[in-house]
Amino acid sequence: MxxxxxxxxxxxxxxxxxxxxxxxxxxxxxxxxxxxxxxxxxxxxxxxxxxxxxxxxxxxxxxxxxxxxxxxxxxxxxxxxxxxxxxxxxxxxxxxxxxxxxxxxxxxxxxxxxxxxxxxxxxxxxxKDAPLTSGTTEVTKRALVIGGGIAGIQTALDIAEAGFAVDIVEKQPTIGGRMAQLDKTFPTLDCSACILTPKMVDAGANENIELFTYSEVESVKGFVGNFTVTIRKKARSVRADLCTGCGECTEKCPSRKTKNEFNMGMDTRGAIYIPYAQAVPKIAVIDREHCLHFKTGKCGLCERTCSAKAIDFAQEDELVTRNYGAIVMATGFQMIDPSGFGEFGYGKSKDVLTSLEFERLMNAAGPTGGHLVCPSDGRHPKHIVFIQCVGSRDTSGCGKPYCSKICCMYTAKHAILVRDKYPDVSVTVFYIDVRTPGKNFDEFYRRAVEEYGVQYVKGMVGKVTREGGRLKVQGSDLLNDRQLHLEADMVVLAAAIEPDPTARSVASMLTASIDTNGFMTEAHPKLRPVESPTAGVFLSGVCQGPKDIPETVAQASACAAKVIGLLCKQKLVNNACVASSDPLLCNGCSSCEKVCPYGAITYEERELNDKGVRRTARVAVVNEAVCQGCGACTVACPSGAMDLKGFTNQQIMAEVDAICR
Amino acid sequence: MPLNTSAPAQTGEYRPLIVAFCCNWCSYAGADLAGSSRLTYPADVKIIRVPCSCRVNPLFVLKAFERGADGVILCGCHPGDCHYTTGNYYTRRRMTLLFSMLDYLGIERERTRVEWVSAAEGAKFSATMNDFARTIRALGENRKLRDLRCGN
Incomplete structure (x- = not known):
C-alpha cells in the first residue's frame, strides 16, 4: 500500500x-x-x-x-x-x-x-514510481578545448595547471584567435600582443597541453566523462617535426597574391606562410588552394629552399581519435560583413573600414607598419568618422537584435589612439547610446571626450558617399536637431560581432543547444553560465555571448574550474532513468537496436524461465552505462518489452489519465 | 474570444483540454522560460514532461483522445539539435503517420501538432500554445474517440 x-x-x-x-x-x-x-x-x-x-x-x-x-x-x-x-x-x-x-x-x-x-x-x-539505483562510470581524465583564442587558451592553461591533460583544437594554423589581431586593449591601452603572446607560449610549452592547430573536430560520440572525439589534422604540407619556423620558404614563395587573413585581407601573403611572427606553433603551412605546385604541378621552390627538408607535398589529412571526460566550446566570434548596409558604402570605398580592419591599420605589425594612412591612396587623413551600432541593436532584420557590447569601448579606444598619435587628425563618433559599464570604462570614455577632444554626436549616419577623393558623411545630430554633412577621409564601422560560423556544426555534434542568435545556450542564464545544458560540455568566451577580454578570461577560468571539478571525480553517477527490456516479452526483432543513437542495445542468447517452461531466446540487453534514457527504443518495440525507467509507459499513461479526468 | 487567461472563466464557456508532451531538454525548458518571462497562454494546456519527444508512444496520444482531450501537441528540440542526436527525427516520422491515421479516423489534422521549441524560445512556446488553443477552441469539443468508449 x-x-x-x-x-x-x-x-x-x-x-x-x-x-x-x-x-x-x-x-x-x-x-x-x-x-x-x-x-x-x-x-x-x-x-x-x-x-x-x-x-x-x-x-x-x-x-x-x-x-x-x-x-x-x-x-x-x-x-x-x-x-x-x-x-x-x-x-x-x-x-x-x-x-x-x-x-x-x-x-x-x-x-x-x-x-x-x-x-x-x-x-x-x-x-507508479519504482525505487531506482544508479550505476557509475569512470571519468576520462582529459579535456578537449575547441578553439584556441584567449578563451580557449586560458581555460586550457587553468585545467593543465590543475594537473589534467588538455588538448586544444584550433582551425587556424596558430592559436591566438581574435585577440592576436588587436592593437591595444581598453581601458588600460596595454598592447594586446604583449599580454597575449606569453600565454600562447605557455600553452605551447605546457606539458599537459597538446595543440592541434590547423585541425577541426570531425565527430563526437559518447557522453559526460566518456566522449570519443575524432580530430582532423589538416595536411600542412610541412612536417611539424622538422620545420624550424625560419620563414625562408615564405619569403621565396612566388605566389604572393593571397589575401592575408591576419591583416583582414588588407595585404597579401605567400601560398606558404606563417600567420604572424609570434605564431604558436611557429610552423609554416601551405595554402593548397593558392600554391603553384598544387595548382600546376610546377614550382616547388619552397622545397628546394628549405634546409630542414620539412616540405612534404604528399602529406595527407590525419585523423586522431581520443577520449575525453569534458569538452569546452571556445569557438569565439567574427565581425559581420557590413556590406549588407549599403548606406555606409563599405566595399565601395577602400576608406570605409570595419573596426577590426582599423585595428590592423593601427598595428605596428599591420599592413602599413602602424602608419595611419587612407587605404585608397595612402594619404594622411585629416578627419575620421566612427559609426557605432552597425548591425547591432537592429530589429529591422538586416542586423543583430543584440548589443555587441564591446564596440562603445573599442571605439573610444580607437579615438584616443588616433588623437594621441596624430593630434592633427580630428575624430567624430556617431552613436546611439554610449554604454560603458565596467571597471574604469566610463572614465576612459570621458577621457576621450574631455582630454582628447573627440566629437561625440548622438545620431545615426544615413549616407556615406565618395566625393572628390574624400568621403561625405551625412548623419543626424539628434541632440541639436539638425542634419550634419561632414567631409571625412576615413569611416570606421563598429560592425556587430556574431558567433563564429563553425560553432553551429560543432554544437550539433555535441548536441549542445544554440539560441536564436547562434550563441551557445547556458544551462542556466544566471546560475550556471559556463555550462551547456548538455552534461560534460562547457562554455568559454564569446561563443556564449558578446564579451570583452576581462570578461572572457573570467569566464574561461570559471569554465576551467567546472571542468576540473568534473575531472577530479573518480566516478560519475549514471542516469538511473534508463531503458530496460523484459526478456519474456522480447521477440528479438532488433527494432530497438536500430533506433538507439548510442549503440547501447545488444542481443544475447538467454536461458529463460517462461512460467515454468524453459526456453532459450535471443533477447535485447541494455548497457546501462551507455544508455542515456531518450526512450526511442520504447516506442520502436513492437512487443512492449522495452520500457524506460522513471518514464514508464504506465507512468505516462497514468499522467495522461489524470490530466484528462 | 479573449485568449488571455487574465479573463476569468465564464460559466458555460467552452474550455478545451489540451495535452502537451514536452521534451525535457528543449521544449520543457522553453515552457519554463515562457513562465519566468511571464508570457501567458491559456490554462487549458497541461504539460507532461518526457525525456525526449521520441519517448511519446502513439498510444499516449490515442489515450489522451480516448480520455477526452481536445488537442494533443508534441514539442521537441529543433531538427539537428536533439539532445539525443536523432530522437526528434523519429518523432517527426512517427507522428506524421499517426496524425494522418487519426485524421482518417475523424480526429481533424488541426487537433494534433508537432512543434520544435528550443530552451531559448519562451516566446515561441507561448505563441505556439496560444495559437494551438485558439485552433482547438474554434474546432470545438472532440467526441470522436470518446464516443467509442462504452459506459463512460
Missing part, C-alpha cells in the same frame, strides 16, 4: 499569489494513495525540507510529490531531501505549478484548478 505525501510550496507570493495553495492541499487530500498533504512558504528552505523529512518518518510515506517550481530548478534538491529521510530518491515527483501555472495565469480560479490537475498527474505518476 503506497502512502504518498504531497507538499505544496507557496514560493512566497510567486505561487501563492495566483494559486490558492490551501485549496490545492484540500483537493489532493482526496486523491487515492495520499496519506499526507501540507503547504509551506518555501519548501526548498531548510525548514521546508525538514517538514518533508519529518512527514516521511511520521507518516511512513513511500513517495513524495512536491508542487513547486520547475523540476529543472529543485528536483535534485527534493531528491536529496527524500534520500536524507530514507526514501529512494526516485520516489519523488515534481508538479510544476510555478513556471507552468502561477507565473503564466493571472486568474486565481483557473490557476488553482490547473495546479490541482498538475498535482494529480504527479500523484498518479508517483504511485
Amino acid at each position: 503506497q502512502k504518498i505525501g504531497v507538499f505544496v510550496c507557496w514560493c512566497g507570493s510567486n505561487i501563492a499569489g495566483t494559486v490558492d495553495v490551501g485549496r490545492v492541499v484540500e483537493a489532493v487530500r482526496q486523491e487515492p494513495g495520499v496519506a499526507f498533504a501540507a503547504d509551506y512558504q518555501y519548501m526548498c528552505s531548510d525548514s521546508g525540507q525538514n517538514l518533508i523529512k519529518s512527514a516521511v518518518k511520521e507518516h511512513g510515506l513511500t513517495g513524495i510529490v512536491v508542487c513547486s517550481c520547475s523540476p529543472r530548478m529543485h528536483e535534485a534538491t527534493f531528491k536529496k531531501t527524500a534520500a536524507a529521510a530514507g526514501l529512494n530518491p526516485y520516489m519523488v515527483e515534481i508538479a510544476n505549478i510555478r513556471e507552468h501555472c502561477s507565473w503564466i495565469h493571472k486568474n486565481m480560479e483557473e490557476a488553482t484548478e490547473k495546479a490541482i490537475v498538475l498535482a494529480r498527474a504527479a500523484i498518479a505518476k508517483v504511485l
